[in-house]
Amino acid sequence: MDSDSSGSDDHTVGFDAGRRVSKIAFITLFALGVAEVAIGLISNSVVLIADGIDSFGDSAIILIVLLGLFFATKQNNNSKGSNGSGNDANQPWLGYYKIESFAAFVAAIGMVGMGIVIIVRAVEALINPIEIVHPEIALITLAFAAGISGYRAVQMNRIAGRYKLLSLKAGARNAIKDSMASVIGFFSILVAVYLGFPQADPIGAIIIAAFIFSISYYILKDSSLVLLDIISNPQMVEQVKTLIERSHGVKVSSISLRPMGPFLYADINVVLDGSMTVAEFKRLANSIKKSVRKRFPSIQRLTVIIEQS
Incomplete structure (x- = not known):
């Protein structure tokens, strides 16, 4: 993670x-x-x-x-x-x-x-x-x-x-x-x-x-x-998922978005094979965060979680 x-x-x-x-x-x-x-x-x-x-x-x-x-x-x-x-x-x-x-x-x-x-x-x-x-x-x-x-x-x-x-x-x-x-x-x-x-x-x-x-x-x-932890734009989950899968070539199994004051916080589960090293995963995670924040600046905190394929 x-x-x-x-x-x-x-x-x-x-x-x-x-x-x-x-x-x-x-x-x-x-x-x-x-x-x-x-x-x-x-x-x-x-x-x-x-x-x-x-x-x-x-x-x-x-x-x-x-x-x-x-x-x-x-x-x-x-x-x-x-x-x-x-x-x-x-x-x-x-x-x-x-x-x-x-x-x-x-x-x-x-x-x-x-x-x-x-x-x-x-x-x-x-x-x-x-x-x-x-x-x-x-x-x-x-x-x-x-x-x-x-x-x-x-x-x-x-x-x-x-x-x-x-x-x-x-x-x-x-x-x-x-x-x-x-x-x-x-x-x-x-x-x-x-x-x-x-x-x-x-x-x-x-x-x-x-x-x-x-x-x-x-x-x-x-x-x-x-x-109530409800986001005003429920379509954003699908939009974030599509962005990650198209830009980074990985499968996203689930995304959890929750508001905290004026910002949003995201837990992103990605499916990866076991051959990826820790260093490679960190580079991928940083790249995902950068692209998501650029497209959705209201998302202030992101957590990328690995799921084995």
Whole structure:
């Protein structure tokens, strides 16, 4: 058997970067939530209150993400002293991607609950419309919130894409949704106040809730696949098998793929005759790993196992 894995240093750097941007995002979102809810209550704007609740929920979600990244980084650092032999049992950091994925899963559930609260409040306002006061202050607040959330989304998405962090990707998606929600809130108040259609305010709040539910669905789906060890592309097994057999002229009896955080890990069983030397097998195994990684960069760890023909 020949196995390897990438080192944990790159993953530690990614977790650390994710923690830094998450800390800033948490503080910013919580402050925005306080301001939006307070001004929403003063101005009687349901959509501004909804956007404030959205910001509070987002800050809680970021806190969950931050905790997941904290524990992943801690355990990753603790495992650096272990003398890895290529075996998952000797690479504890591999399992801590599960913590990061679980953080994304819990975050999405929080988003669903937040959306339900917003819809209930919006329906009440549709039935009994309330006049918005001090609309200029409400509009300035929403414009500021949209700009801050948009900038935060760019930061988080860049780091999530670079280090393939699922929970931070969830946070980035949430930031995009948050910015769009603030923009919708801005125009909802414009229509409600200056075009004389007060129902636009709660309607905007309902649209914000719809955004929340749609983003939650995708996050729940992605994180659930990781937690259940299910790959999102089941055809990949056959694709890897075909690549190895055509490129290296060996028979592949079985391939096991499993997700671990944003990456995949593969156990590849190849059928060889007994005449191959150890040195020849190592060269073949290295060649297989190189070609598989080139075609499928998401596969970070490969184990090639011999079966006698």
